[in-house]
Amino acid sequence: MESITGSIIPWSSEHRSKWESLCEKYPRGGELAECLTLLQTTIQELCENVILLDRKLAVEEASKGFSCSLVKILDADTSPRCIVLIATKA
Numbered sequence: 355m356e357s358i359t360g361s362i363i364p365w366s367s368e369h370r371s372k373w374e375s376l377c378e379k380y381p382r383g384g385e386l387a388e389c390l391t392l393l394q395t396t397i398q399e400l401c402e403n404v405i406l407l408d409r410k411l412a413v414e415e416a417s418k419g420f421s422c423s424l425v426k427i428l429d430a431d432t433s434p435r436c437i438v439l440i441a442t443k444a
Contacts, residue, residue, distance in 0.1 A: 406437055413441050420444065 365373075376383065410422045420441050428436035 402435065403437075406439060409439055413439070417441070 380386065406424055410424060413420060413422045421444050422439060422441045424437050425440055426437050
């Protein structure tokens with residue numbers, strides 16, 4: 355395992371035994387992790403957009419006199435979280 359700086363971080367015997375225990379308990383855990391990661395990647399953008407819309411509507415409903423808009427500030431390829439909520443007083 356490598357850290358961000360590239361130096362090797364050794365596993366402790368406790369970490370290794372926990373890892374081996376998980377591998378015994380879930381022998382196909384790697385396949386499950388792949389499937390769950392694929393599912394997350396597939397629906398993540400949709401879920402984030404629903405949350406942003408919910409927040410926008412909550413601000414507009416709770417704060418009379420405020421106007422909200424969702425603005426894309428970055429390219430979606432640069433960052434998936436490229437939309438901000440801007441509230442202005444009318």
